[in-house]
Amino acid sequence: MFQVKKKNIVNTMPPHVFFFVSALFHYLGPACAVLLFSSVSVLGVAWFRIASAAAIFALWRRPWRIFAGRSWAQCRILLPLGIVLALMNACFYLAISLIPLGTVGAIEFIGPIVLAALGARTPRNISALVLAVGGGWLLTDVRFSGQPWGFIFAFANCAFFTFYVVLGHHLAQNGGATGIDRLGVAMLIALVTMTPIGLSGALPAMGQPILILAGIGVGICSSVIPYVSDQLAMARLPRATFALFLSLLPASAALIGVIVLRQIPTLLELAGLLLVAAGVALHKESEAQQKTIRKANKKQGSQ
DSSP states (O other): OOOOOOOOHHHHHHHHHHHHHHHHHHHHHHHHHHHHHTTTHHHHHHHHHHHHHHHHHHHHHHHGGGGTTHHHHTTTHHEEEEEEEHHHHHHHHHTTTSSOHHHHHHEEEEHHHHHHHHHHHHHHHHHHHHHHHHHHHHTTTTOOOSSSHHHHHHHHHHHHHHHHHHHHHHHHHHHHHGHHHHHHHHHHHHHHHHHHHHHHHHHGTTOOOOHHHHHHHHHHHIIIHHHHHHHHHHHHHHHHEEEEEETTHHHHHHHHHTTTTTTOOOOOHHHHHHHHHHHHHHHHOOOOHHHHHHHHHHHHHHH
């Protein structure tokens, strides 16, 4: 009898699909946070996001099981990743409470630009990077106005976001089938890091079921779905390619604005969308990167 090997549908899907899912939910999450800002402090909203995500990962994956039979050297990346997740979220919410979201998004984009530039070693990829950066600049409608502390938090968020991409990519490349479980451990570490500075700000919402549900919604839409999707994409995309694809985030924000908020983009914003799309279409991995991707896909397909 011939034995037919079942293929995991997740491993057969193009990695770009997971990135698009991440980009979509990246901007749906803040819609849930709007309900919290009137009753919960900025750091309280960040705590709700991390706490609800950590609880979901704990119930879904029971991530602590990955420590069985593994040395600290194999798991030590989880500690800095967890701390980065906590501080990144805290700085993001503090920044958008002081300066426009578009400005925060533009500053956040600087880190991935640097990562993409480090991997863009051909004229074609450098041209793709320039197009994507130009499109992102137009879409974010940068306005350098607001309070000085807002810019401090925004640049801190940029630094932590860059660390997240680097550490998350390393986790995905070396985590194999346990990558998401290890992400769950990192989220628990993030909760421990965030609780001393954010729990008190979240307490006013504890007795209000609607606000608690909104907090859970923030965690699912802003952390669980995007971070899991990032892991699935990072496992099969080179870091520079993933960093370049982050230029699609402003484009996804514009798309959600059209569908959900009926905000029709201006001609300038449409030009930004076209530049981003052209940059992503023009980008091409090197032969070494393509071999790495094929090897990763073959490895995951055999699991």
